Amino acid sequence: MVRTKELSDFQRGTVIGCHLSNKSVRQISALLELPRSTVSAVIVKWKRLGATTAQPRSGRPHKLTELDRRVLKHVARTNRPSSVATLTTEFQTASGSKVSTRTVRRELREMGFHGRAAAHKPKITKSGLQAVTVADDIKEKVKLDLPKVKGQLLIFGATNWDLIGRKEVPKAQAAFRNLGQNLWGPHRYGSMSDVQVSSVVSGPCAAHSLLITTEGKLWSWGRNEKGQLGHGDTKRLEAPKLIEALADEVVVAAACGRNHTLALTEGGTAYSFGENKLGQLGQGNQTDAVLSPALIQYNGQPLVKVACGAEFSMVVDCKGNLFSFGCPEYGQLGHNSDGKFIARAQRIEFDCETIARRVAIFIEKSKDSQVTPVPNVVVRDVACGGNHTLILDSQKRVFSWGFGGYGRLGHTEQKDEMVPRLVKLFDFPGRGASQIYTGYQCSFAVNEMGGLFFWGVTNTSRESTMYPKAVQDLCGWKVRSLACGKSSIVIAADDSTISWGPSPTFGELGYGDNKAKSSTTAQEVKTLDGVYTEQVVMGYAHCLVIARQDTPQEQEMLKKLPEYNPRTL
Template sequence: QTEPLQHSPPPPHLSIYLSCILLTYHLWPLGQLLIFGATNWDLIGRKEVPKQQAAYRNLGQNLWGPHRYGCLNNVQVSCVVSGPCAAHSLLITTEGKLWSWGRNDKGQLGHGDTKRLEAPKLIEALADNVIVAASCGRNHTLALTEDGSVYSFGENKLGQLGQGNQTDAVLSPALISYNGQPLVKVACGAEFSMVVDCKGNLYSFGCPEYGQLGHNSDGKFIARAQRIEFDCELIPRRVAIFIEKSKDGQIMPVPNVVVRDVACGGNHTLVLDSQKRVFSWGFGGYGRLGHTEQKDEMVPRLVKLFDFPGRGATQIYTGYQCSFAVNEMGGLFFWGVTNTSRESTMYPKAVQDLCGWKIRSLACGKSSIIIAADDSTISWGPSPTFGELGYGDNKPKSSTTAQEVKTLDGIYTEQVVMGYSHSLVIARQDSQQEQEKLKKLPEYNPRTL
């Protein structure tokens, strides 16, 4: 391991480049945050609430339809964040302030404690920074500032905070150990992290299991007493090689990969490069990598389908154990699995139900999917669900096919996000009519302890 390095300010010519990038961030729409799904943050994805959180056992119900957060009536929200493994969420205001709420047993909310929060609250420690993007892992969080630095907080048992050490939990935001070019993207898997610099280089850190860090190793070694342990990456390490495999198994390096976007599932990663190519690697189970085989991939491997002129990808998204891409023609492709009791999709397949819809935003949780397209919000997912589909009280709880979310009729959603089993939506409120529509939605004022 090299010494953790101190972060230095970007050189002047890069400041201009960054300002351009940040302009795109600040063109974010402002809107009203809506929430639906599970809100008992300590119970999500668990059989029962852990002993140390017992006081919260009955706090937070399932919201079966969209609600406004009462406490956010005067907060201008520009972006909202959660993740397919996450029981916590973040929002970024139009001023670039970061707020957090939800599960907090590892300090992933960044407030210096492990107290669960029912309602969004400003992260005071980052109040002097302008935050432009953020990401949620299972129990950790990354926040990107407008000058290209990244703060991390939460669980760090496997080095997923990139601070040069392994500790149980870091309760307040601290800079990652990195001194390269300014960073422009962040993404979190369950127990690992990815960052991209302004030159399009990709760096990863955290748990290397399944090869998900892309360094040609799963990091396994046999420790004392025959226990398997992992050689974790404690500081950001550049992903050096991208490959393609021919039909007969020959491996060729792919040169000139300039990373434009990155998305992480529980244990796998997708990258979109400047030539609209898609690469995937990590855990291969259920076909989530799209290479027609269930093998783990230790380095980023080209997904063949999008490597044709006019058929490149323009957007990528990941669920817990699946992947999505929108191609240049606007078609949505899916691979992997949302329902493990049904057949896996081993390579990218067009989602016929959404043929002809223009997709703006897509999110996938543990097994449900939500999409903002044209003037509609669309969702589907197998049982059990917890309200994250948003269909409303006394309506079907699950759906195997894409359905319009009628509770949001006449409401234009700018962005959709999903946690493990809750949904967050930013609804446009530009016109009097839109504001009236939103006022009719019920208000969620959670009980607190």
């Protein structure tokens, strides 16, 4: 058999774009003047591997449908360890398909399973396939820098970590029911007064927090029911504590999901810990929890960015490639699938990604829903909301995908997007974006001119903003740092700190005792007058601030703030 000429990356991307526009194989073949078999092969490869680049040809076609492969993966995970004969029988019972043990073994091997059921040399692993997709034979070496920020940690908002976002404290945490309080104004952490902080980390779904010192040491505190603090246990912590397992590493960045955490070292490796039921730790399995930091399963170029949504994670390598893993329920992983399949008894489950998989295609949609692939996307930044994702590329374009409710994707509709879609407002000369941020149900971007844009919703009782709109209240302010929790927003701009958010709030706006508890418009935080805010970060209902203390005057202003010394058990 004569091997046909390989298609260019642009041709392959065009095939996928036409496929996403609901064109048939026959129509695509006629439009691009390609054989139908070639068109079908490109589409099948993209659906299976999330890639359009050429892979080594094995000469053996897949004998299972995509649905059968999902069922087989589910059977393998729920019956480990088992022989291939046992798994074949279980699979045939669950799917009704008749296959040989040889086919099952090959499929398991190609899905990344190891052990006697998948044993066959040479082993083909899912991470190996992705290494081919990235097409980088030589790994680069990087040394990432810590943020060029240092200051003192301040906190305000809710600190009863087990109660945040809940009606009552779980029975397992009943002993902590009366710990923590609502801090209505900024407080200094008493135990951290001598620690120079370089970065603070939390997330709109998180009730735990992290800080990175100027020496690159990672500290954590807050809710810890799934081991997301990384201390090898599930004990809640009221104040920051050094993560001993990472004491020998220089950590430069981190991210918090609902109950999981990612940490990035200066060498470009990523550790994960916490809940892993949906594969959000990227360690190649689905377990209840991982209590101590462990490396993610990844064999590509060094990583430079990490981000977490509620139950999923994103990482970016030094070449600008984006990888995702975790729960795909709303398409937030960007692999053109929500991962749903029907298990036993008509129960819907999700085919979660348990190792880092490259996001292979980026698209643009016209008003009449025509899809065009966007080539040459080099990712520079990534931000995750509860169930949606934003990225900023090297051309200052913004893409969004995932759950589309309340307009948080900025595409003028509430439809979920399964692959990264271009936000058109920022795709014009001189109007590109320079910063991106996400809240639980909203998104922000700062354009090249310094203008702040918002879309989505913070108050679900009000009308949604379906596409990026300028925040007029902050026109002329130079935004340095922005954070959004469940519904509240805090911004560091010029020499001020600004916040607003609807009721109910728990002190995360920082207005102070006996002051307004909420605001529908942007207000300066008077309790921080004279304090220069380097960085702001929000959890579900608390706010963390790095306050500069370079001069005696700044140190004196900070000493005037009350000190928070939480009670512990």
